Amino acid sequence: MEAIFVKSSTNSYHITVGKRVRNNLNRYLTKDYSSILIVTDENVAALYLEDIIKNFPEKPVFKSIVPAGEQSKNIETFYQLQTDAIQFGLDRESLIIALGGGVVGDLAGFAAATFMRGIDYIQIPTTVLAHDSSVGGKVAINHELGKNLIGNFYPPQAVVYDTDTLQSLNEREMRSGYAELIKEALIADKSFFDMLLQTDIYSLDSNELQTHLKLGIKIKAQIVEEDEKESGVRKHLNLGHTLGHALESELGYGSLTHGEAVAIGLLFSLHVSEQALTANVPFNALRLWLEKNRYPLDNFEYHTEQLISRMKADKKSVKSKIQMVLLKETAFPVVKELEDAEVTEYLHSFIVRMIGK
Template sequence: MKKLLVHSSSHTYPVYIGENVRFEAEHLLKKTYNSILIITDEEVERRYREGLEKFFPRSNVHWSIIPSGEASKNANLFYQLHTDAIINGLDRKSLIIALGGGVVGDLAGFVAATFMRGIDYVQMPTTILAHDSSVGGKVAINHTLGKNLIGSFYPPRAVIYDTCTLQSLNLKEFRSGYAEIIKESLIADEEFFNQLLESDLSQISSQKLTEHLFKGIKIKANIVEEDEKEAGSRMYLNLGHTLGHAMEAELGYGVLTHGEAVAVGLLFSLHVSELHFSAKLPFRPLLHWIRANHYPLEHVQKFHTEAIISRMKTDKKSVNKQVKMVLLEAVGKPALVEITEDNLRVFLKSFAKRLVEE
């Protein structure tokens, strides 16, 4: 088992990564709670509830099951989970466990942040993608006009990351998760980025996966500790997300996975960076890797430019509806840059053309 500590302004919390660590949750938490509410989705419940219940046999453990998918990060389910917490007798000395991927983690974390003005919660990720969302304390639900627009900064008490739960993931979920690891490497570590480009996602060993996850989480943890509330450098973790979030919202949540949309957004960020900074960046190597691992790129040719720009204006980095993007002066050297609407139109058009030609 690997362990690292993340320091937030309110407390320090551990991240545990290893095989079967979910079964050690009670021992790892080292704290007694009056009640525990485990929030998960239908697919994760089917796979893991029976096994976990053997290690949580107490009468004060309750379950709330939500539909799988991004569409569940909505206000109605947020309210329903509060109702579940009340009916099951949770109080200020209770715990919420977010068992699942990024959707479950974001939603359950936001419930914990707001129930009785905040109770403890633990992230228990079951996807590669959730290595990113489970660390750093950003919790949220979606609005119909944009992704993650309703939320808070609320760090967990622990992250318990059982890599055995990743063995059942399909290639689509691997793609989704690895886009965020690629993002982290582009922000901070060129050598790590080049290593990742050598990876065939259909043949990743358990050892290599654990190594990649640990490096990605460490990069994110370092940035979060430096800028917990996203006033400065933490914004760099949004590399690829300005277009990615806009595509998710415009196509309808669930058409693309979050990571698939971010992968397109990363390519777009490199394209814009090259033009804005007159720099040579690894657009072509990343495009080759994305194609080799079968990320969907065809949606770029279909979206309406003005609709995408309108979505990009609602991005959380935007101020006075001016689009701000995280770009790269070089791999490992991110910068936040304001992009005019006129330039954005040009960049989107040339990006779509470049994907066809290269």
């Protein structure tokens, strides 16, 4: 078991990574809470909800179970969580527990950030992808016109990451999570990136998985501490997300997982880095790794004009200008503002490179 410490402007918190840590939650709570609301989805509830409830035999514990999938990260589900919290009698001394992947973490965290102007919450991630989303305090819901456009910066009181829960993940969830690990390696650690390129993500042992997760979390935590509100270096964590978010919203949330969309976005970012910066970046090596690990890269249509509109509506855009994170080389990211015409050209050449159209 290892604990990683994160400092934020409002509170500092520990990220605990280890086996069976979900069974000893009281040691990670900083307060004696009046009541607890566990937010999870229908898939995770069947596997781990009772384990979490057993931690609090003397507390009023309530549960809200949302449908699994990105489609739940919407205003209707958010409103239902607020209704549940009111009807269950939660108060300002209550705690929300986000038990699940990135969708549940973002949704429950945003509910905690806004209920009674903000109550405490903790993250209990159950996916590889959530190693990234559970750290740093970004909480949000989607709008049909763009991903994560409604949200806040609101750090948790703790992140308790039980790696035993990852044993239940399917191939698609593993792909989704490892895209974010690849992103973290690309922006900060070339040796970690080289390590991942030697990895078959479907035949990992538990020690390899824990090593990768801890390296990714430490990169994320260091960047978040340096730039909590994304005014500087935290923007680098958006590598691959400009096109990735646009694909998610354009194709319909859930058509691609977040990580699958980010994987395509990473390739696009490296493609643009080559074109715009004449950078020496590992496009071919990354593409080969993604293909070997069965990422969907070319089984859907790219609609250039719609994607550019989505990218301009993204929260990372400034004055309707598309901002992209690019690489001068591995572990040397930069932010570049691009004109529509440039992005159109880069998208066309990327599509030709990817699918020959």
